Amino acid sequence: MTAAHHEISAMHRAIALSALGLGRTSPNPPVGCVILDPTGRVVGEGHHERKGEPHAEVHALAAAGEHARGGTAVVTLEPCNHHGRTPPCHQALLDAGIARTVIALIDPTSRDEGGAARLRAAGVEVEVGVLADTARLVLGPWLDSLTTGRPHVTWLYRTNPDGNPVTPTASQVRALAAGMDVVVHADGSVVEARPNSHGAFSLPTPQPSRQPAELLAALYDGGTRTVLIATGPSIAARFIHNGLIDRTVAHLDPVGPSHRPSTRTQPLVPTGFVVDTVTREGHGVRVEAHRPTRQNHLPQ
Ligand SMILES: Nc1c(N[C@@H]2O[C@H](COP(=O)(O)O)[C@@H](O)[C@H]2O)[nH]c(=O)[nH]c1=O
Incomplete structure (x- = not known):
């Protein structure tokens, strides 16, 4: 049945x-x-x-x-x-x-x-x-974190009119942080996404480490299962180069119907990522993508 x-x-x-x-x-x-x-x-x-x-x-x-x-x-x-x-x-x-x-x-x-x-x-x-x-x-994300032994990591950024990733706005961070355990901000601070949201079990947030893998390992040990990287590309690149970003959410600043970028230094989504959704949102566009992994599917 x-x-x-x-x-x-x-x-x-x-x-x-x-x-x-x-x-x-x-x-x-x-x-x-x-x-x-x-x-x-x-x-x-x-x-x-x-x-x-x-x-x-x-x-x-x-x-x-x-x-x-x-x-x-x-x-x-x-x-x-x-x-x-x-x-x-x-x-x-x-x-x-x-x-x-x-x-x-x-x-x-x-x-x-x-x-x-x-x-x-x-x-x-x-x-x-x-x-x-x-x-x-x-x-x-919870299932993935069990498999990888580190939190599931989302990189949130805004792309400027040239198409390059920059630090997201505070309201973009707030909206996505509502469903996350921990946020890494552009100033390098690592904080509980919504203060005291985990109740009596408070999430320890370690000092930012120079090594993204070490930082994520310490967060996982403390009970964190989801992390939002809300920064421009320089901090995020350290995670990307180590294969530690699982998902990206990009907010595109709107541009006119005819547009010539002055410099384009970065791709819209990290190389190898698969775009899942492209939606008109507010004044701009939101693009979500994920890094394909062999471990995406656990047995059901
Ligand atoms: N939250 C949840 C489950 N969570 C399961 O229980 C474990 C935590 O157990 P405890 O320490 O007793 O809270 C957790 O690792 C997961 O395997 N199970 C369920 O049937 N329903 C629920 O709503």
Whole structure:
């Protein structure tokens, strides 16, 4: 049996909710969950907000109460099977009487037997891989950081009318920083993207190191999973040359319909990057690109 239409709709909602956790949950993943009652009606929603706080399933089950009995849990990441800072979610689902669980992505950090296997063993119907690629839009950086052992790094810049990358504006930085753990600013400072957004678990931000790889390793050890480099090309180049930029977001300053650049020294996106989206935004254009890697796709 595959996912029904109303389960797909619930997964879309769960994925959107999970993104509310971006820039807050690290080192935990941003996860969303929707609970459907036995008739398919939405009776509870939740997302993981911060390390040490309840997981998405627990929030959603609390909202659903008794309506969850015999119902379906739709969750963006495999329910956990271990006692960490919070009790195992697969047990919470069993205790609530959930009969079916629809999962987008398997948790590669599942200790021993994963939550999906535990649920199946207890007689719960489990569907895995539902809207996996869509869920990866939110969980991708967290999953990538597990594979690389360093935070996922985005370089944000503006291109001037000549087409060369320069430091982004404060409002461009603010908009993207909302979903990031840490920002490296043009003055070299390394700060939590939104102060105190990680709650009681505060992210240590090490002093900027001359070595980008060392800086990223120290950030990863402290729990950072996403970094925004909000600088012109000189700082960013040190990361690019070491293969440490995963994604770029460029804001193009508008130019007239006929334009002759005086100097063009830099490409629009780093060499080898693949452009994903080109959108008109505000007065300018936003271009997003990513560095293709062999490790982009973990097993689902
Ligand atoms: N945030 C989250 C999950 N996160 C999983 O749990 C681990 C953290 O456990 P703990 O220390 O108890 O918070 C984390 O590494 C990841 O594997 N799992 C889920 O089922 N739902 C959630 O909402």
